[in-house]
Every structure is written in C-alpha cells, then in structure tokens.
Amino acid sequence: xxxxxxxxEVVAGAILARKEHGLEVALVxxxxxxxxxxxxxxxxxxxxxxxxxxxxxxxxxxxxxAVRAKKDASINVAMDMVKRGVAGAFVSAGSTGAxxxxxxxxxxxxxxxxxxxxxxxxxxxxxxxxxxDVGANADVKPSYMVQFAQMGAVYAERVLGIRNPRxxxxxxxxxxxxxxxxxxxxxxxxxxxxINFVGNIEGGEVHKDKADVIVTDGFTGxxxxxxxxxxxxxxxxxLRKALTSKQHYKLAAMVLRPAFLQMRDxxxxxxxxxxxxxxxxxxxxxxxxxxxxxxxxxTLHRAHDMASSGMLDSIRSALGRK
Amino acid sequence: xxxxxxxxEVVAGAILARKEHGLEVALVxxxxxxxxxxxxxxxxxxxxxxxxxxxxxxxxxxxxxAVRAKKDASINVAMDMVKRGVAGAFVSAGSTGAxxxxxxxxxxxxxxxxxxxxxxxxxxxxxxxxxxDVGANADVKPSYMVQFAQMGAVYAERVLGIRNPRxxxxxxxxxxxxxxxxxxxxxxxxxxxxINFVGNIEGGEVHKDKADVIVTDGFTGxxxxxxxxxxxxxxxxxLRKALTSKQHYKLAAMVLRPAFLQMRDxxxxxxxxxxxxxxxxxxxxxxxxxxxxxxxxxTLHRAHDMASSGMLDSIRSALGRK
Numbered sequence: 001x002x003x004x005x006x007x008x009e010v011v012a013g014a015i016l017a018r019k020e021h022g023l024e025v026a027l028v029x030x031x032x033x034x035x036x037x038x039x040x041x042x043x044x045x046x047x048x049x050x051x052x053x054x055x056x057x058x059x060x061x062x063x064x065x066a067v068r069a070k071k072d073a074s075i076n077v078a079m080d081m082v083k084r085g086v087a088g089a090f091v092s093a094g095s096t097g098a099x100x101x102x103x104x105x106x107x108x109x110x111x112x113x114x115x116x117x118x119x120x121x122x123x124x125x126x127x128x129x130x131x132x133d134v135g136a137n138a139d140v141k142p143s144y145m146v147q148f149a150q151m152g153a154v155y156a157e158r159v160l161g162i163r164n165p166r167x168x169x170x171x172x173x174x175x176x177x178x179x180x181x182x183x184x185x186x187x188x189x190x191x192x193x194x195i196n197f198v199g200n201i202e203g204g205e206v207h208k209d210k211a212d213v214i215v216t217d218g219f220t221g222x223x224x225x226x227x228x229x230x231x232x233x234x235x236x237x238x239l240r241k242a243l244t245s246k247q248h249y250k251l252a253a254m255v256l257r258p259a260f261l262q263m264r265d266x267x268x269x270x271x272x273x274x275x276x277x278x279x280x281x282x283x284x285x286x287x288x289x290x291x292x293x294x295x296x297x298x299t300l301h302r303a304h305d306m307a308s309s310g311m312l313d314s315i316r317s318a319l320g321r322k
Numbered sequence: 323x324x325x326x327x328x329x330x331e332v333v334a335g336a337i338l339a340r341k342e343h344g345l346e347v348a349l350v351x352x353x354x355x356x357x358x359x360x361x362x363x364x365x366x367x368x369x370x371x372x373x374x375x376x377x378x379x380x381x382x383x384x385x386x387x388a389v390r391a392k393k394d395a396s397i398n399v400a401m402d403m404v405k406r407g408v409a410g411a412f413v414s415a416g417s418t419g420a421x422x423x424x425x426x427x428x429x430x431x432x433x434x435x436x437x438x439x440x441x442x443x444x445x446x447x448x449x450x451x452x453x454x455d456v457g458a459n460a461d462v463k464p465s466y467m468v469q470f471a472q473m474g475a476v477y478a479e480r481v482l483g484i485r486n487p488r489x490x491x492x493x494x495x496x497x498x499x500x501x502x503x504x505x506x507x508x509x510x511x512x513x514x515x516x517i518n519f520v521g522n523i524e525g526g527e528v529h530k531d532k533a534d535v536i537v538t539d540g541f542t543g544x545x546x547x548x549x550x551x552x553x554x555x556x557x558x559x560x561l562r563k564a565l566t567s568k569q570h571y572k573l574a575a576m577v578l579r580p581a582f583l584q585m586r587d588x589x590x591x592x593x594x595x596x597x598x599x600x601x602x603x604x605x606x607x608x609x610x611x612x613x614x615x616x617x618x619x620x621t622l623h624r625a626h627d628m629a630s631s632g633m634l635d636s637i638r639s640a641l642g643r644k
Contacts, residue, residue: 124556135494138494138500138501138502138503139502139503170545172457172460172540172541172544172545172548178460179460179541180460180461180541181460181461183541202545202548203544203545203546203547203548203549203550203551203552204548204549204551204552204555205548206549206552207552207553207555207556208552216545218494219494219501219502219505219542220541220542220545222525223492223494223524223525223538223542223545223546224525224545224546224549225525226494226524226525226526226527227525227526227528227546227549227550227553228525228549228553229525229526230525230526230527230528230529230530231529231549231550231553231554232553232557233526233529234446234529235554235557235585235589238585238588239581239582239585242581242582242584242585243578243581245581246581248577249577249578249581251574251577252573252574252575252577252578253574255570255571255573255574256565256571256574256575256578259561259564259565259567259568259571260561260564262564263557263560263561263564266560267557
C-alpha cells in the first residue's frame with residue numbers, strides 16, 4: 001500500500017519479479033484493492049499470494065506512533081511475516097520512518113548492534129557503492145559509525161560480491177586530522193578494526209571508485225544522497241531545456257535520445273533497488289517512494305539476494321554479542 | 323602564486339578583469355615570475371601593479387603554521403594590503419585554510435561575530451544560491467549558525483541584489499522536529515530573528531529555487547558542495563562516453579556541442595567566481611584551486627561588487643557588537 005503509485009506499480013513490480021526472477025512474492029495490504037489490480041494486470045486469481053491487512057500508514061503520520069497504534073497496518077503485518085519466518089525479506093515503498101519503527105519493534109536489533117543504519121547504493125560503479133547511514137540516525141556516537149562500517153563491509157562482501165571491500169569515511173579532507181570531532185574519533189577507531197579501512201574520502205571523490213563502502217552519520221549521509229539526486233535531476237532538466245531551445249538541435253537530440261535515457265536510468269534511484277536497513281533481525285529493504293514497477297522488481301530481486309546471501313549470519317558472527 | 327595554474331592563469335585573469343571590468347588589480351607574489359607572465363601575455367611593464375612577496379604557502383603546508391611562519395608569504399602580504407586599506411578586497415586561488423588563517427590573524431573578525439563562514443554560490447538559479455558554511459567550521463554551535471544565516475542574508479541582499487532574501491536551514495526533512503539536535507536548536511533560534519526564515523530545506527530541494535540563502539554547518543556544507551561538483555563531473559563524463567559510444571551519435575553530438583558546453587559552464591564553480599569568507603574585517607574571496615583566467619576574472623569582479631556593496635558595514639550594523 002506504500003509509495004506514490006501504490007498499489008498499481010507495487011503489484012506490477014511483484015508480477016515482474018515473479019516472471020523475470022522466479023521470486024515468490026506475497027502482497028500485503030487491502031485485499032480488494034490488490035486483487036483488483038491483479039485482475040486488471042491479467043493475473044489469474046491465486047497466482048500471487050495476497051495477505052490482507054486492514055490498515056495502512058500514510059506518509060504524513062508520525063512513524064513510531066502510527067506503527068504502535070495501527071497493529072494491523074500492512075507494514076506491521078508484512079514485518080511480522082518476516083519475524084515468523086513465513087517470509088524471507090520485507091520490501092515496502094511506504095514511509096521510511098514507519099518501516100524502520102516497525103522493524104525495530106517487530107524484529108528488533110541483532111544483539112550487540114547499537115543502532116541500525118540505512119544504506120543506499122550510489123550508482124557510480126558497476127557494482128554500486130554502499131553509503132551508510134543515510135537517514136536512520138540524525139545524531140550518532142562514534143561507536144555507531146564503527147558498526148555501520150562493519151555492517152557495510154559484510155553487506156558489500158556478501159550482497160554486492162566484493163572481496164575485502166574498501167571502506168572509507170566521508171570527510172571534508174584527506175588527512176587524519178581533518179573533519180569534526182566525531183569523524184576524527186571514528187577515524188581512530190576504524191584503524192583498529194580488521195576491516196579494510198582506506199581512510200577519508202571527500203564529497204568530490206565519492207564517484208571516483210575509491211571505496212566500496214562509505215561511512216557517514218545519518219544527517220550528512222541523507223543530505224549527500226538527496227543532493228546527488230537533486231543535482232542529477234537539475235542537470236537532466238536543464239539539458240532538456242538547452243537541447244530543445246533551438247530548432248536545429250531537435251533532430252540531433254532525437255538521435256541521441258537512447259544515450260540520454262541510458263544515462264538518466266543509471267542515475268535513477270530505482271535502478272539499483274531499495275535501500276537496506278542493516279542491523280535489524282531480518283532482511284528489510286525500503287524502496288523509493290516514487291518507485292515504478294521496475295524499481296519494485298529490482299528491490300524484490302535485491303531482497304532475495306540479501307536473504308540468500310548469508311548476510312544476516314555474517315553480521316551476527318562478525319559484530320553480534322558473543 | 324596560488325592555485326593549480328598559477329601564476330599564468332591568475333595573471334591572465336587579472337588582465338581580463340582590467341580589460342573587461344576596468345578593475346585595478348595588484349598582483350602579489352614573486353615579482354620575477356609575475357613580470358615574466360605579464361611580458362609573455364603582451365602587457366607593457368607597469369600596466370598592472372606587482373607587489374613582491376618573497377615567500378608562498380603551498381597546498382600541502384599546515385595552514386595556520388605556515389601563515390605564522392612565513393610572514394612574507396604572498397597571502398599575508400596581500401591580506402595586509404586590505405588591512406591597511408591599500409586594497410579593497412583580497413582574492414586568492416591558493417590554500418583555503420591558509421587564506422582563512424591569514425584573514426583571521428591579519429584582519430580579525432568583525433567584533434561580535436563568533437566565527438567566520440565560507441559561502442559558496444550554487445548555480446541553480448540566475449542569481450545563484452548562497453550556501454554557508456561550506457568548510458570554515460567543521461564543528462559548530464547553534465549561535466554560529468544563526469550568525470551564518472544573518473550574514474548570508476546581508477550578502478544576498480547587498481551583493482546578489484535580492485530583496486528580503488529567503489533563508490532556509492539545510493535539514494533531512496521539512497518539519498520543525500526533523501534533524502539532529504543541532505539543527506533543531508538552530509531552527510528554534512532562527513524563528514526568533516528578523517531575517518526571512520523560510521524553514522527547513524532538504525538536500526533534494528536545494529536546486530529548486532526555494533531559498534536564496536541556505537545555512538548549514540561547515541562539515542555538511544562542505545560535503546554537499548563537493549558532492550554537487552562530483553556528481554556534475556560524473557554525469558558530464560559519462561554522457562560524453564555514452565555520446566561517443568556509437569558512430570551515428572557523433573554527428574548529432576557535434577551539433578549539440580554548444581548546448582552541452584553552456585550547461586557544463588553553468589555547473590562550473592569558476593563561472594560564479596570564488597567563495598566569500600564572511601565575518602572577517604575585510605572583503606576576502608577564495609577562488610577554486612582549478613581556476614582558469616575566466617574564473618579569476620569572475621572572482622575579481624565579485625570581489626569588486628562585494629567591496630562596493632556596503633556589505634561589510636551592513637554586517638557590522640546588523641550583527642556587530644553594539
């Protein structure tokens with residue numbers, strides 16, 4: 001029921017995920033609405049499992065309060081399926097805050113993990129670069145960020161398939177002495193871990209394939225990720241304006257259209273699928289609110305990869321309370 | 323002597339500034355090197371004033387230490403000319419840290435200003451959007467950020483010519499309750515000032531002409547600005563790759579070249595000139611290290627605008643100690 005184009009695009013994405021990747025998807029939400037969409041998309045009744053939830057949490061509700069008040073909200077019902085082991089992973093394009101709150105209340109943290117972190121996959125390399133935290137924790141302690149780095153390394157290795165992933169700390173300069181007090185302390189602690197810590201990385205180097213995992217606090221990370229999306233939007237919008245500003249550009253622009261679309265696609269958050277919530281006791285992926293069917297399909301595919309990667313066990317054994 | 327292409331591009335930029343804007347520029351640094359450049363560029367001896375400085379501060383030196391140790395460094399000599407009133411403004415493409423340290427030691431802060439802030443002009447609107455702080459203060463207190471907002475408003479009004487400029491706080495959500503402890507406190511304080519505070523702005527809205535001044539701490543601001551530059555670089559680089567990937571694209575790409583260059587230009591930090599250091603007792607502008615002659619010219623032009631705008635007096639009367 002979540003996202004700007006729900007349930008239509010979410011249902012369509014689930015169908016695609018089954019057809020293209022053979023995934024078994026259960027659609028959780030208002031049964032009548034979902035079945036109507038399935039029928040409209042030409043699906044035979046029963047081809048995709050529908051689990052009814054009588055409530056839904058809106059984007060404008062207070063996340064934690066709504067999760068507590070609406071026991072039968074689709075987010076809670078789906079999260080409970082993961083807890084009971086009926087589902088291997090949770091995917092939603094709904095309220096990020098509500099998904100995080102429900103994950104914490106229903107699944108809880110992996111014992112030993114202080115705070116979960118939201119990761120996003122920046123589209124600057126073929127495998128993508130994991131950036132975390134991008135919004136779960138506006139205020140952090142150094143110890144949280146060390147765990148983000150460790151969880152990120154496990155994710156990059158297990159899910160992105162990168163051996164001995166390079167982990168960097170987002171900072172405003174290259175030297176150890178750069179940055180605010182927080183990152184200076186995190187730098188010192190990361191040097192003592194057994195992850196492949198490659199030092200500081202500046203905002204202008206994020207796209208340069210210098211790291212596989214970039215660690216930051218949830219405030220800076222959120223700003224950085226949203227600025228990236230905004231700048232990409234801005235450039236494509238202005239380019240379109242420039243390319244239609246003169247009559248003799250139009251034919252040339254038409255010839256180049258496939259190249260533009262390919263580039264635009266690459267910068268589209270939907271291409272890489274949703275953002276993982278790491279540190280909770282289950283596989284949780286949150287898709288972009290503006291997800292179309294393809295973005296939902298990609299998120300479901302990534303959720304399957306995460307669930308079958310052994311990532312959770314690796315986090316438990318690498319960081320969990322012994 | 324500062325910047326990646328000094329002294330050549332700096333000297334060429336000074337010549338352009340004189341020719342195109344009628345500005346009087348003094349070039350401070352190694353006299354022999356500067357005069358050789360002037361001669362090579364066809365300038366008659368004495369057409370541009372040269373002030374000799376026997377030392378220069380490198381990009382790899384510790385800023386504050388170098389500024390203290392090298393009394394006759396070009397940065398110090400030029401800053402001293404501003405202090406003595408011999409020059410109306412300081413411009414350098416050298417070490418940002420050294421320029422800031424020299425400005426603080428030589429000019430000092432405007433009485434009442436707790437910390438100076440570096441501002442940058444984001445190229446998303448015709449006038450540009452002032453973002454500050456972008457690197458002078460990695461750790462801040464709420465009171466610093468309130469002053470950044472106030473100084474930014476004065477700058478936007480006086481230098482960018484925007485009446486009653488809209489001032490927004492960079493945050494990870496729109497509501498008052500969003501963000502870390504720091505920005506929540508700043509939000510509450512900004513509401514009590516007499517500036518035109520329009521509330522929070524998210525990273526993804528920075529390009530949307532919702533504010534004329536965007537206030538942030540020096541850590542987040544630096545990351546945001548560098549990410550913006552990095553993403554723009556990345557997109558243009560990848561677009562070029564895509565547009566040369568197929569034989570039949572090439573002619574079309576050639577037709578569109580002027581439009582691409584215009585767009586690229588717009589995103590180029592050099593177009594808008596250097597970043598102002600606000601809160602010190604003088605006009606100080608720091609150009610991008612990669613500045614070419616045009617960027618230097620634009621920075622000198624902006625420096626002249628700042629010096630003649632009455633900005634310093636306005637900051638003194640709006641914020642200075644009474």
